[in-house]
Amino acid sequence: MQLFIFMPLFLLPLYYKPKMGRVWLVVVTLVSLAIPAIIIGVDDLWPTNMIIADQSKSVEYNQKVYVMPWTRASSYLVGAWVGYLIYLARCDPSIARLRRWQVWAGWGISTGTALAVLFGIARYNHVSLTGTVPIMSQTEAVIYGGLHRAAWAAAVGWVLLACHWGYGGPVNWILSHPLWQPLSRLTYTIYLTSIPVQTAIFYSTQRTTYFTIYLKIQETCGVMLVVLGVSLWVTLVSESPILRIEKLLLTPKDQPSPSETNPDQATGTAGQSEVRIGKGESSDEEEEEEQPEDEIEASVASSGSKELYGGYKRL
Incomplete structure (x- = not known):
């Protein structure tokens, strides 16, 4: 909720001053990655909720990292980047035209990133009855704790972009x-x-x-x-x-209703029948007056096709 309230501070600069807005959003995104990493490193916390973590450490992690908006802002800002790319592609469709290797690279990187987030700490996050469970180093905890939310959001963001731009394939069929x-x-x-x-x-x-x-x-x-x-x-x-x-x-309140803007659509087939009846009541003289215009259009079309054919033969 707090991130939703403050989001205009990051989006409005992108609209009014795009270059400065992009720089500002990059800085804020990097800060959002650094904040959870610093808290985890300073307080010697686990990077996420772990099975083997003792109760006191789990409660401390929830209070200092899990429920705080400034430690979870990275994924929200990645979503802002995805929305901004969709907006840019709407203004400039060439952005959404990707080559084959770019599409394959995007799917490969996103899949690998998602799997790394899911299974990257699996060797530390289980209970073993036959052996000892390795202990995660503080460096690993800082790196994973600072990056895993943004990495997961980026993997999901690629799925959104690929499906929106027409590169989703069966994934787009399933999700839609x-x-x-x-x-x-x-x-x-x-x-x-x-x-x-x-x-x-x-x-x-x-x-x-x-x-x-x-x-x-x-x-x-x-x-x-x-x-x-x-x-x-x-x-x-x-x-x-x-x-x-x-x-x-x-x-x-002053927005016109569909019936006011398009009376024929509101009346349905009755309006269409009235139009047909009105046309049927037209006199033969009007049909004779409209016939020369049709002949003129036909002659113009035939002459234009001859010119195009002649130009094609010259080429």
């Missing part, structure tokens, strides 16, 4: 399928309600549970089912009415 439309309206409320639902389920457990893959799958499916129901209720009660009220308040 109408099957996802109902869920796409619930994504934000799912994001907001998932943590409270998981917390409520976790603290309502009254007996010891043991980790197994099948139990975790069952737990995940159950949590998703509850979250979908809660998010649907929240969307219908709060988000949808507010969006409707916002649309009513922001729509100009």
Whole structure:
């Protein structure tokens, strides 16, 4: 919410002074990468929530890094860069014309980056009953903690650009399928309600549970089912009415309705039939007056085609 409020400070310079705006956005993006890295390095924190982290370190990481807007601004700013590229491509379509090797390079780099973010710390983030788990160095924690959010956002940003510019292929077909439309309206409320639902389920457990893959799958499916129901209720009660009220308040009152701007479209087939009847009532004299114009247009078209044909033979 805080980043949304302050975003005009970064976007308006791009519109009024593009060069200075790009420099300003680069500086802010670099600062957003440095802030979490510095906090993790100074306070000797884990780069993210880890399975083997003790409770005190996990709480400290959540309080100092996870919930703070200035430590999570990098992914938001990467999204601003993606939106700016889409805007530039709309003004200059040549930006969106990529060569084959550029498309392959973009997909390869984005896929590799996403996999590195997901599995880059896997060797440190597991519980071993047969051996010791290696400890991450502070340098690795600083690098991963400062870059992994922006790297993941950049990988997702490439998917958006590639699909928007026509280089998505089967990925674009899957993501744009109408099957996802109902869920796409619930994504934000799912994001907001998932943590409270998981917390409520976790603290309502009254007996010891043991980790197994099948139990975790069952737990995940159950949590998703509850979250979908809660998010649907929240969307219908709060988000949808507010969006409707916002649309009513922001729509100009003097804006003409479609029926006023296009009476024929509002009346439907009745208007079309009236036009046909009106044409049918025209006199034969008007048809005779319009016929010479058709003949003139036909003669002009034939002479123009002859000139084009003659020019083609000369070439």
